[in-house]
Amino acid sequence: MNFVKKTVLFLTLFLISNFCFLVPKTHAQEFTFDKAYQDYVYTQTTYGRAYSDYERAKDFYLKNQTLTLKEDVRKKTYSMLRERDELERVYLAALRIKLIEIKVAVLPKLDSEIEWYKNHKESYKDPDPLENLFNKSKEVESRYKSDTYLVIYDTLFNITLGEMSNLRVSHEEVYKSIRENLDKNVSEGKLKIDPFNRWLTDIDLVIQNLKDNDEKAKKNISKIYEGSFVSPLSAYNSAVVPFVSSTTLLMQLNSFLGEFLTSLENQL
Amino acid sequence: MNVENISPTPIIPMPQPVPRKPIDLVKEKVKNFTQNKRLLGLIFIILIAGVIFSFLNKRVGPKILTSPAPHATQTFKNPEANESAEKLKSLKEKIFNLDIYQKRLSPPNINFDITF
Numbered sequence: 478m479n480f481v482k483k484t485v486l487f488l489t490l491f492l493i494s495n496f497c498f499l500v501p502k503t504h505a506q507e508f509t510f511d512k513a514y515q516d517y518v519y520t521q522t523t524y525g526r527a528y529s530d531y532e533r534a535k536d537f538y539l540k541n542q543t544l545t546l547k548e549d550v551r552k553k554t555y556s557m558l559r560e561r562d563e564l565e566r567v568y569l570a571a572l573r574i575k576l577i578e579i580k581v582a583v584l585p586k587l588d589s590e591i592e593w594y595k596n597h598k599e600s601y602k603d604p605d606p607l608e609n610l611f612n613k614s615k616e617v618e619s620r621y622k623s624d625t626y627l628v629i630y631d632t633l634f635n636i637t638l639g640e641m642s643n644l645r646v647s648h649e650e651v652y653k654s655i656r657e658n659l660d661k662n663v664s665e666g667k668l669k670i671d672p673f674n675r676w677l678t679d680i681d682l683v684i685q686n687l688k689d690n691d692e693k694a695k696k697n698i699s700k701i702y703e704g705s706f707v708s709p710l711s712a713y714n715s716a717v718v719p720f721v722s723s724t725t726l727l728m729q730l731n732s733f734l735g736e737f738l739t740s741l742e743n744q745l
Numbered sequence: 746m747n748v749e750n751i752s753p754t755p756i757i758p759m760p761q762p763v764p765r766k767p768i769d770l771v772k773e774k775v776k777n778f779t780q781n782k783r784l785l786g787l788i789f790i791i792l793i794a795g796v797i798f799s800f801l802n803k804r805v806g807p808k809i810l811t812s813p814a815p816h817a818t819q820t821f822k823n824p825e826a827n828e829s830a831e832k833l834k835s836l837k838e839k840i841f842n843l844d845i846y847q848k849r850l851s852p853p854n855i856n857f858d859i860t861f
Contacts, residue, residue: 514849517853521853524853528856531859535861538861539861554859557859558859561855564853564855565853565855568852568853571850572850575850611859611860614857614859614860617857618857621855621857626852629852633847633850633851636847636850637845637846637847640843641843641845644836644839644840644843647832647836648833648836650832651829651832651833651836654825654829655826655829658823658825658826714846717845717846720845721845724840724843724845727840727843728837728840731833731836731837731840734829734833735830735833738821738826738829738830738833739819741826742821742822742823742826745822745823
């Protein structure tokens with residue numbers, strides 16, 4: 478009996494002590510943008526390592542063109558090219574998750590790019606000779622320049638536009654709530670509409686300017702597919718210019734709403 | 746009939762055990778427990794084993810979340826107004842953190858010129 482008691486005590490204490498220090502993480506690992514971004518950073522490192530290995534092997538081979546060194550550089554090229562496709566796929570997938578998180582529609586082109594890199598990675602075969610690997614690499618280069626590059630900057634634009642619009646909409650919600658409070662108190666005779674009526678006009682104007690900037694930016698980004706820019710990057714940089722002013726307008730809107738709220742509450 | 750004269754024997758009351766207070770009982774138990782060096786040693790070893798085991802498994806313990814230092818915010822009588830003020834404060838932080846050029850998400854640097 479004494480032995481049983483001691484055993485039970487032993488087990489209980491062992492479990493308690495473990496529980497205190499372990500407490501396993503039971504949270505479900507959701508695939509969030511942060512997780513996708515971590516994957517991207519990790520894949521960047523893996524690709525960087527594969528690329529360095531390829532470069533080293535290439536240098537050795539070019540200095541001493543033996544069959545063994547050619548075989549070595551072939552293997553390193555094969556690995557590096559697969560990692561490169563994977564890097565593109567993971568990067569595009571991270572952009573996709575970001576769009577979903579900020580509740581912006583995913584471009585169908587983005588999905589087809591992700592699929593293309595996924596399939597292309599599998600098209601490399603281990604016994605492929607160097608010449609085949611070079612040809613397959615050219616397919617990626619061509620795809621990147623004709624499609625991927627455009628899709629990336631179009632997506633980045635949509636992310637920025639989504640973030641700006643979401644901030645404006647959130648401010649509008651606060652504005653609506655304050656305004657309803659104002660209307661209620663005015664109708665009950667607790668407050669006078671003056672000077673709030675003029676303040677409302679100013680706030681409405683800021684919101685309208687923000688909406689106008691969004692439209693200007695959308696018009697600018699549509700030119701990305703027209704080929705009127707040197708590169709998609711320059712088209713993107715030009716398209717987001719109105720957002721510089723939008724950032725200032727958002728700060729102003731935030732400040733106006735804060736002032737409106739304080740003034741209203743202080744008068745009640 | 747010879748009746749014996751039975752004298753009534755005095756009933757000696759049995760000594761009643763002194764009722765002990767519950768606190769005394771607890772004290773006694775604790776004293777017995779602490780005097781049992783083998784048991785204490787065993788508990789100590791189990792605890793140490795638990796700690797070592799947890800570190801060997803490289804598992805992370807619970808994080809103590811500390812809330813950020815509260816910023817000075819104006820409070821109003823109306824709870825809805827307080828809610829709006831809090832929301833505005835949080836939105837302001839988001840505006841500050843905006844990255845319109847999405848520098849963090851710029852595409853990876855890739856060298857396509859790999860032929861030799």
